[in-house]
Amino acid sequence: MTLGTGLLGVLDNDRTLAFSADYRFAVSGLFQPRVLASWATDGSRFAGVGLLLNLDLDDRWRLTLGTAPGYYERNRGRDLGSTVEFHSTAEISYDLGGKRRIALSLGHTSNGGLRGDHNPGTETLMLSWSAPLGRK
Numbered sequence: 001m002t003l004g005t006g007l008l009g010v011l012d013n014d015r016t017l018a019f020s021a022d023y024r025f026a027v028s029g030l031f032q033p034r035v036l037a038s039w040a041t042d043g044s045r046f047a048g049v050g051l052l053l054n055l056d057l058d059d060r061w062r063l064t065l066g067t068a069p070g071y072y073e074r075n076r077g078r079d080l081g082s083t084v085e086f087h088s089t090a091e092i093s094y095d096l097g098g099k100r101r102i103a104l105s106l107g108h109t110s111n112g113g114l115r116g117d118h119n120p121g122t123e124t125l126m127l128s129w130s131a132p133l134g135r136k
Helices: none
Strands: 004-009 016-024 031-040 045-056 061-073 084-097 099-111 122-130
Touching: 004 099, 016 122, 031 061, 045 084, 061 099
Parallel strands: none
Antiparallel strands: 004 016, 004 122, 016 031, 031 045, 045 061, 061 084, 084 099, 099 122
16 A cells, blocks of 8 residues: 655646555556545545556665556646546655555646647656555
């Protein structure tokens, strides 16, 4: 389980505090399934399912690339042009031992132009902590 906090709209003038929860399935193989949810203090929410690609750089450092299509609910938050959005991330993490990790990620959420010409997208910068659930 990975929990994070950071900024939504990090490259925009209207930044807001964001939170995330990301369940990463413990499977062997090149790709790791995930279920994620995020929400921001502006009222926006995102929920999606996708895949991660973990690339170990050495014994402690890892680069993780991910993508997840999902449902976006604006509420009073930013208009991203659609309720169907894609969230992509690049994350660098450090192994703290005991299968726990600390990470910094940059993410981009966009509708990929699926619904007309309105596709502003937005970026997130998140600091997160991961630990296994259940028995060790």
